[in-house]
Amino acid sequence: MxxxxxxxxxxxxxxxxxxxxxxxxxxxxxxxxxxxxxxxxxxxxxxxxxxxxxxxxxxxxxxxxxxxxxxxxxxxxxxxxxxxxxxxxxxxxxxxxxDPPVHRPFRALLNSSLAPKAIKGLEETIRETAVELIESFRGDGQC
Structure with missing residues (x-):
């Protein structure tokens, strides 16, 4: 268009x-x-x-x-x-x-997956992935 x-x-x-x-x-x-x-x-x-x-x-x-x-x-x-x-x-x-109230069921699903306790359970995997990604370009001197 x-x-x-x-x-x-x-x-x-x-x-x-x-x-x-x-x-x-x-x-x-x-x-x-x-x-x-x-x-x-x-x-x-x-x-x-x-x-x-x-x-x-x-x-x-x-x-x-x-x-x-x-x-x-x-x-x-x-x-x-x-x-x-x-x-x-x-x-x-x-x-x-x-908009509310239509979004509430979606928000309920996302909130449980993104709650601090849920994210804490993923911390090790997230940290390992971050280190792996950084190491993949660290030798280049830039990202």
């Missing part, structure tokens, strides 16, 4: 909340991934910004706000979580695109 990737700013979006940020290719991401994303945490950046990139979308920049947005599924549904929105509308990624 040919869709515009650079959106026109909607009238309701305040100018001081607009940033030019491509979540799939942040500036200088090759040099330092964490610094590239960390720029959004600068105190001068609002807790919610809008970018025209990838069809135009909002980006929440603070953990407390992100928590409130996830909890408010009636206004901020999980049905479309892929950016650009038109791509997300065509992909149902279960269970991440389900």
């Amino acid at each position: 040919d869709r515009p990737l650079l959106a026109v700013k909607p009238d309701h979006v305040p100018d001081d909340h607009v940033i030019d940020f491509d979540m799939y290719s942040p500036p200088d991401v090759e040099a330092d991934f964490h610094a590239a994303w960390g720029r959004l945490l600068d105190e001068a950046v609002p807790e919610m910004v809008w970018t025209p990139r990838n069809g135009g979308h909002w980006i929440a920049t603070r953990g407390a706000l992100i928590g409130r947005l996830y909890a408010d599924y009636e206004n901020f549904s999980n049905r479309v979580i892929v950016v650009p929105k038109w791509a997300g509308e065509t992909h149902a990624l279960l269970p991440t695109t389900l």
Whole structure:
């Protein structure tokens, strides 16, 4: 599908909340991934910004706000979580695109498998796998 990737700013979006940020290719991401994303945490950046990139979308920049947005599924549904929105509308990624109460049976299954006790039981295997993977490229001097 040919869709515009650079959106026109909607009238309701305040100018001081607009940033030019491509979540799939942040500036200088090759040099330092964490610094590239960390720029959004600068105190001068609002807790919610809008970018025209990838069809135009909002980006929440603070953990407390992100928590409130996830909890408010009636206004901020999980049905479309892929950016650009038109791509997300065509992909149902279960269970991440389900809202309560429909997601609860899926969450119950996942919670038991991802609980600290379950993960603790996998610790040795996870550690061995991590060491094996690191050793496979350690001689290269980079990953």
